[in-house]
Amino acid sequence: MSSREKILSGVKANQPSIKVLPEIENFVQPFTDVVEKFKTVLMAIGGNVHVVQNMADVIDVLKVQFADAARIISVVPEFNDYATLYQQGDDPHLLNDVDVAIIKAHFGVAENGSVWVTEAILQERVLPFICQHLVAVIDKKSIVPTMHEAYEQIAGTHYSFGTFIAGPSKTADIEQSLVLGAHGPKTMTVFILE
Numbered sequence: 471m472s473s474r475e476k477i478l479s480g481v482k483a484n485q486p487s488i489k490v491l492p493e494i495e496n497f498v499q500p501f502t503d504v505v506e507k508f509k510t511v512l513m514a515i516g517g518n519v520h521v522v523q524n525m526a527d528v529i530d531v532l533k534v535q536f537a538d539a540a541r542i543i544s545v546v547p548e549f550n551d552y553a554t555l556y557q558q559g560d561d562p563h564l565l566n567d568v569d570v571a572i573i574k575a576h577f578g579v580a581e582n583g584s585v586w587v588t589e590a591i592l593q594e595r596v597l598p599f600i601c602q603h604l605v606a607v608i609d610k611k612s613i614v615p616t617m618h619e620a621y622e623q624i625a626g627t628h629y630s631f632g633t634f635i636a637g638p639s640k641t642a643d644i645e646q647s648l649v650l651g652a653h654g655p656k657t658m659t660v661f662i663l664e
Contacts, residue, residue: 471660474482476653477639487619487626490558492544492583493656494596494618496618496619497616497618498614499580499581499615499616500545500579501580501615503582504580504613504614504615505521505580505610505613505662507523507580507581508578508579508580508583508625508640508660508662509662510577511581511582511583512579512583512636512637512658513564513583513638514583515583515637515640516637516657516658517636517638517642517657517658517659517660518535518657518658518659518660519659519660519661519662520659520660520661520662521661521664522608522661522662522663522664523584523663523664525546525549525607525663526547527661528549528605528607528661529549529551529552530551532570532572532605533552534630535659536569536570538594539565539569539603540567540569541554541568541570542554542568542569542570542571542572542573543555543556543565543568543570543571543597543601544571544573544593545571545572545573545574545575545591545593545597546573546574546607549572550659552562553570553572556593556594556597557593558593558594560591560621562596562597565596565597565600565601566600567592568597568600568601568602569601569603570602570603570604571597571600571601571603571604571605571609571655572605572606572607572641573587573592573597573598573605573606574591574606574607574608574628575579575587575591575606575607575608575612575635575660576588576591576612576623577608577609577612577613577623578608578612578613578614578619578662579613579614579615579616579634579653580614580615580616581615581616581617582615582617582634582636583637584634584635584636584637585606585608585631585634585635585636585660586620586623586624586632586633586634587591587606587632587635588629588630588631588632589629589630589631589632590629592631594652595631598635598654599605599639599654599655600654601655602651602655602656602657603655603657603658603659604635604638604657604659605658605659605660605661606635606659606660606661607661607663608619608660608662608663609659609660609662609663610663610664613662620634629632635638635658636657636658637658638650638651638654638655638657638658639650639651639652639653639654639655639656641653
């Protein structure tokens with residue numbers, strides 16, 4: 471018997487007994503207004519939130535908030551008149567000087583102020599991380615209370631890329647000072663469509 475076979479047989483002989491997995495509780499949160507909770511949490515972690523009626527309202531706010539932005543990219547066709555539409559297949563290296571990136575998100579999570587995005591919606595996975603300012607648009611009805619509900623929504627679906635994004639990039643490991651935009655967007659603004 472080789473060393474490898476001895477090790478594998480030893481591991482096999484010393485397996486723990488099989489136990490039934492525990493039930494996973496759906497932790498009920500003490501808040502009832504998911505939109506208000508989402509707004510409160512995202513603003514507490516450095517993000518901005520605007521509740522708007524339509525895409526025209528979004529553009530009105532963006533024109534003021536990012537008046538000095540030189541390059542604005544969007545993957546959302548409704549912003550064609552305001553931003554350059556990024557097409558899947560465009561060279562991602564050309565995104566290195568993007569000031570503002572506008573994306574849609576599948577849904578938001580109230581308990582941590584995050585949004586869920588996949589490559590299918592982003593078209594280019596680097597886009598929300600390479601820009602100076604990230605703008606995400608979500609539907610009010612798509613905000614879920616907790617990560618438990620979020621994972622229930624994405625369970626069983628396969629993605630080439632998917633991530634939760636919460637607030638601007640930040641770090642506090644340098645002299646215990648919070649730095650926004652340390653390794654990604656300096657700001658994150660979420661528009662909640664009524």
